[in-house]
Amino acid sequence: xxxxxxxxxxxxxxxxxxxxxxxxxxxxxxxxxxxxxxxxxxxxxxxxxxxxxxxxxxxxxxxxxxxxxxxxxxxxxxxxxxxxxxxxxxxxxxxxxxxxxxxxxxxxxxxxxxxxxxxxxxxxxxxxxxxxxxxxxxxxxxxxxxxxxxxxxxxxxxxxxxxxxxxxxxxxxxxxxxxxxxxxxxxxxxxxxxxxxxxxxxxxxxxxxxxxxxxxxxxxxxxxxxxxxxxxxxxxxxxxxxxxxxxxxxxxxxxxxxxxxxxxxxxxxxxxxxxxxxxxxxxxxxxxxxxxxxxxxxxxxxxxxxxxxxxxxxxxxxxxxxxxxxxxxxxxxxxxxxxxxxxxxxxxxxxxxxxxxxxxxxxxxxxxxxxxxxxxxxxxxxxxxxxxxxxxxxxxxxxxxxxxxxxxxxxxxxxxxxxxxxxxxxxxxxxxxxxxxxxxxxxxxxxxxxxxxxxxxxxxxxxxxxxxxxxxxxxxxxxxxxxxxxxxxxxxxxxxxxxxxxxxxxxxxxxxxxxxx
Ligand SMILES: Cc1cc2nc3c(=O)[nH]c(=O)nc-3n(C[C@H](O)[C@H](O)[C@H](O)COP(=O)(O)OP(=O)(O)OC[C@H]3O[C@@H](n4cnc5c(N)ncnc54)[C@H](O)[C@@H]3O)c2cc1C
Numbered sequence: 165x166x167x168x169x170x171x172x173x174x175x176x177x178x179x180x181x182x183x184x185x186x187x188x189x190x191x192x193x194x195x196x197x198x199x200x201x202x203x204x205x206x207x208x209x210x211x212x213x214x215x216x217x218x219x220x221x222x223x224x225x226x227x228x229x230x231x232x233x234x235x236x237x238x239x240x241x242x243x244x245x246x247x248x249x250x251x252x253x254x255x256x257x258x259x260x261x262x263x264x265x266x267x268x269x270x271x272x273x274x275x276x277x278x279x280x281x282x283x284x285x286x287x288x289x290x291x292x293x294x295x296x297x298x299x300x301x302x303x304x305x306x307x308x309x310x311x312x313x314x315x316x317x318x319x320x321x322x323x324x325x326x327x328x329x330x331x332x333x334x335x336x337x338x339x340x341x342x343x344x345x346x347x348x349x350x351x352x353x354x355x356x357x358x359x360x361x362x363x364x365x366x367x368x369x370x371x372x373x374x375x376x377x378x379x380x381x382x383x384x385x386x387x388x389x390x391x392x393x394x395x396x397x398x399x400x401x402x403x404x405x406x407x408x409x410x411x412x413x414x415x416x417x418x419x420x421x422x423x424x425x426x427x428x429x430x431x432x433x434x435x436x437x438x439x440x441x442x443x444x445x446x447x448x449x450x451x452x453x454x455x456x457x458x459x460x461x462x463x464x465x466x467x468x469x470x471x472x473x474x475x476x477x478x479x480x481x482x483x484x485x486x487x488x489x490x491x492x493x494x495x496x497x498x499x500x501x502x503x504x505x506x507x508x509x510x511x512x513x514x515x516x517x518x519x520x521x522x523x524x525x526x527x528x529x530x531x532x533x534x535x536x537x538x539x540x541x542x543x544x545x546x547x548x549x550x551x552x553x554x555x556x557x558x559x560x561x562x563x564x565x566x567x568x569x570x571x572x573x574x575x576x577x578x579x580x581x582x583x584x585x586x587x588x589x590x591x592x593x594x595x596x597x598x599x600x601x602x603x604x605x606x607x608x609x610x611x612x613x614x615x616x617x618x619x620x621x622x623x624x625x626x627x628x629x630x631x632x633x634x635x636x637x638x639x640x641x642x643x644x645x646x647x648x649x650x651x652x653x654x655x656x657x658x659x660x661x662x663x664x665x666x667x668x669x670x671x672x673x674x675x676x677x678x679x680x681x
Contacts, residue, residue, distance in 0.1 A: 167343045168193040168309070170553070171329055173316040173371060174350035176203035177292075178521025178542040180299035182348055183308050184259060185550040192308045193342060195331055197315040197628065200300045202366045204352050204522065205539070208292025209406040209474065210275055211285035212256075213536040214249040217272050220280040222246040229537060232277050232436055233530020234655035235670050236384070241508055241527045245537065245544050252543035253284065261298045262286050273471075275411045275535040276434045283536045289406055289474045295539065315628055316370065319347065319378035319517065326378070326516035334628040346518060346553050349375060349504060350546075353522035354639045356632075358497035359589075359596035362394055362404045368632040369639035371523035375504045376638065376677060380512045383525045383569065383674045384502030385639070386646035389533055389656045390601050391498035392440035395491065396455040400482055402496045405458055405475060407535045410434060412471060414460045416444070417490065419453040438532055438656045441495040445601050448494065457490035495601060499538060501529040501656065502646070505569075505674060510549035513676075520546045527672075531655020568671040572649065574641055577616035586618045588629075591636060599644050604660045608648040615641045646673045 169190025172179045179194055186192045196202070215225040225246040230237050257263065263284045264271045274281040286294035303310060311331075318330040320341060328343035351371030355363025376382050393410070395403040410416075410433040416425050428443035429435035435443075444456050460468055465487040469476050479486045504512050504519035506526055512519055519525075521542040528541050584590050598611035618637050625631040650673060652666040653659050 166341065169344065170346050170348060171195065171342055171344040172348045172350055173329065174203070174352060174521070174523070175200045175300065175303075175310070176205035176350060176352055176521060176542070177295055177299065177539055178546050179348075179350035180296075180303050181255070181543050182350065182520060182546040182549060183303050184299065184306065185547060186553070187306050187308050189550065189554060193344070194303065194308060194310045195314045195316055195329070195342070196310065196312055197334065197370075198366050199312050200303070200310060201296055202364060203296065204355070204364050204367055206293045206296040207362065207364065207404065208295070208539055209289040209404060210408045210536050211273070211283040211291045212253065212539040213278065213282050213534070214253045214284060214540065215246060215280070215282050216250060216270070217280050217282055220282050222249065224279055225249070225282060228277060228279050229528065229534045230530075232532050232534040234532055234665065236530035236654065236672065238527025238530075244508055244548070245528045245541060248544045248547070249540055252540070252547055255547070256295065256543065259298055259302050261295050264288065273408055273411060275407045276440070277431075277436045277534055283408065285408075287473070288470060289408065289472045292539070315631060316351070316374060317625070317631055319374050321378050321514065324515065326514050332628070332631070337627070345516065347516055348549060349517070349519040349523050350521045351523045353500035353503070354636065355497050355500065357592065357595045357636055357640055357643070358600065359592040360394065360402055360494070360496035362391055362402055362496050362498050368636050370632065370635045371519060372503055372642070373635035373638040375512060375517065375519065376642065376675065378514060378517070379677050380514050380517060381505040381571070381674050381676045382503065382642055383505035383672050384646075385642040385675070386650050386657045386673065387501035387529070387531050387655055388497065388643065389437055389499040389501060390441045390495045392437055392444050392495050393458055393493040394496035395479070396494040397482055397484070397492060403478055405491055405493055406472070407437070409458060409460060409472060409475065412467065413463055414458050415462075416440070417457045417459055418447045419451045419456065424456075436532060437535065438658065441601055442658060444495055455492040455494045458493050459490050460486055461488060461490070497596075499533055501525070501531065501533055502643075506545070508548065509552035510545050511552065518549045520549055531657060569674045570671060571674045571676050572645070573677070574645055574675060577613050579620065580613050580617045583614050583617040586621060586633070586637070588633060588636070591618070591633070591640060595640055599640070599647060602658055602660055603647055605648065606661075608644055611644045612641070612648055615644055642675050646675070649673055
């Protein structure tokens, strides 16, 4: 059978959770381009935010999320996120996710920029792994069809409605069409755009590129979050040192051994990620070093080994005992706030098309995501998609957002006579150097010209690496052009030539293939 009620592309938290809800209502196919567990979800450490502490409330969680988003959050979407959090987390518990407890009560920790302890975690710092393993086990035991090594390569549209997806079996090279009533993109972000990244190899912006090519709106691509503290050891792949380590009292020191965060922000180590990441970059520049240090040696060894067993064991495997020695860290690419623009029911502007998780832009993160809100966003808006598909046809009109958004097309750029050869390492270095933590008009223009030239040279894709490279180049263009348009600094987007936040830029940048300027 090649026709399903729901086709879900992706098997991270968003895809698997939606599949488990959708199977109660109809037939479900999950396509995933690697094995079921290849995704970012399994790397999540800190946890999932939900206001359930005795001094906490959804309203406080709302306020913290809005503050982090730096004026660009969609307030209505954030209310939904914080109000519906507890119900969705109850679903995860029902599916069997073993959140950590003490004396029968769920334990909550505090992370940077959260005013209250509200982060639920599992296995200490192995939250994502527990979520992924639990949900994938449930999916395998449900009557849900899962096709692994199956890469969605094109969205099928007929008479303006999405009717399915074309997909490549990357083991056999065969291409099949799958039809459905509801197509849900849950393909994750685009973290492989950058040279230093915490993201899995599968996170190559595919859903965003496919949606854009099909005519969907793509929003907020200039907002990419860099995580401040990622292990920087020669020859070791970037490994995240969770925010929660600073939440529990970890201190940042420069290579000269001096604590520097109080020089940059009153909240010091607990400032938002963008502030901490930029402060580290400046401190590394000042001290001519490619790293700083995170110090937890003043915390009890028991706290470190029980609260962060995963980080402790990983570092120990690299010959570093973090209870006794400093942890070398530097920022790395981490999370994409932008993506396929959806309304509060996860609907894109094309009938039949939905997006959830990191690939979607619901507007809850604004210009900067609050830590531990992305796993939450995946389930809250994932559940709404399934609720939406239960509502009687005809489809509702898309909600008009209160925020102002301006549509653009990707501009034509003068073709450069000579550009570096296009390959993944060159793309990742270009993005890291020119479109990274600190940007400028000059660096962005250089990148924009090279990317436009690369796009004109892209080969017709036939296998997974070429599809992924093509998708990354398109996402890189969307990000660079948006960053060039936004002549201000806000949240995670920082321009050295426009360091101020400007009221006239309190609006969103939306790209659409056929947009009218
Ligand atoms: C190291 C790390 C730590 C993090 N810690 C936290 C945390 O503590 N709390 C928090 O809230 N967030 C955290 N995040 C962010 C969070 O993990 C992600 O935003 C979230 O897991 C995204 O889930 P997802 O389901 O949208 O995508 P993913 O989990 O990335 O899954 C995407 C899926 O789509 C599939 N796919 C992609 N393209 C295609 C295609 N063309 N065809 C078929 N399949 C495709 C992939 O194979 C994969 O299965 C962290 C992220 C990282 C990298």
